[in-house]
Amino acid sequence: MTMRSKYWFVILLLTSLIAVPARTQSDETYINDGTLRRIYTPILMYHYVGELPSDADELRMGLTVSPHQFYEHINYLRVTNHQSISMADLDEALRYGTPLPPNPIILTFDDGYIDHYVTVAPILNQFGFKGTFYVITSFADNNRAGYMNWQQIQDLQNQGMDIEPHTKNHADLSHRDYDFLVYEIMGSVESIEQHLGTTPVTLAYPMGRYDQTTLSFMETTYLSRTVTTMPGAYHTSDNYHEMTRLRITPETGVPGLAQILNVTRAQR
Ligand SMILES: [Zn+2]
Numbered sequence: 001m002t003m004r005s006k007y008w009f010v011i012l013l014l015t016s017l018i019a020v021p022a023r024t025q026s027d028e029t030y031i032n033d034g035t036l037r038r039i040y041t042p043i044l045m046y047h048y049v050g051e052l053p054s055d056a057d058e059l060r061m062g063l064t065v066s067p068h069q070f071y072e073h074i075n076y077l078r079v080t081n082h083q084s085i086s087m088a089d090l091d092e093a094l095r096y097g098t099p100l101p102p103n104p105i106i107l108t109f110d111d112g113y114i115d116h117y118v119t120v121a122p123i124l125n126q127f128g129f130k131g132t133f134y135v136i137t138s139f140a141d142n143n144r145a146g147y148m149n150w151q152q153i154q155d156l157q158n159q160g161m162d163i164e165p166h167t168k169n170h171a172d173l174s175h176r177d178y179d180f181l182v183y184e185i186m187g188s189v190e191s192i193e194q195h196l197g198t199t200p201v202t203l204a205y206p207m208g209r210y211d212q213t214t215l216s217f218m219e220t221t222y223l224s225r226t227v228t229t230m231p232g233a234y235h236t237s238d239n240y241h242e243m244t245r246l247r248i249t250p251e252t253g254v255p256g257l258a259q260i261l262n263v264t265r266a267q268r
């Protein structure tokens with residue numbers, strides 16, 4: 001090679017490096033190392049954590065865990081050496097085999113209730129756990145009574161909690177067209193980006209409702225993982241948008257929680 005052709009070779013090489021098209025975020029989402037993995041990580045699902053109001057209906061009762069019960073759960077998880085991780089941590093472990101701490105667990109809290117700010121976060125902090133909070137963004141926008149506003153949500157994030165979208169209006173995502181899914185899903189994603197400056201990695205389907213159209217839509221977004229309300233605690237590298245969780249009910253005491261964890265672990 002002459003000096004002159006060497007020069008052109010270098011120019012060509014540099015140009016080709018620059019010309020590599022920028023990867024879109026949705027391409028990133030689907031990168032993995034090709035290994036099929038199955039990992040046990042319970043994703044606990046909580047809703048209200050507080051004292052029941054005297055006029056509570058059946059739905060509210062079924063979704064409410066008392067502060068004492070919650071404290072006992074988190075204490076139990078600490079004593080049994082569980083370590084809370086984020087959905088992003090689990091996603092990376094499934095994709096690339098990144099090691100997880102012993103006894104990993106994900107604590108999720110749906111709907112953005114004020115309970116999460118007042119009761120849940122202080123108990124999590126006391127025991128050194130982090131939570132994943134799925135918030136309904138229009139409720140925060142409108143300062144709806146009983147729900148966290150953006151200031152409180154920001155405060156949770158500053159405490160090390162993960163804030164993730166649960167759509168804009170808590171909409172049923174089944175039997176919907178493309179525009180509706182964009183509005184509800186990407187609308188809530190963008191609200192979080194604007195208010196908190198973070199990029200969401202996961203979504204929770206409101207009421208656990210979705211269909212094939214919703215799943216196809218999720219694959220076009222840059223959200224890596226979506227959680228359902230279906231039970232189970234083993235997750236696989238090829239199942240991105242139908243992840244299972246474990247529902248915690250008012251009847252779930254510490255023995256109940258221990259049993260849920262033991263039974264689901266044995267379901268190999
Ligand atoms: Zn919900």
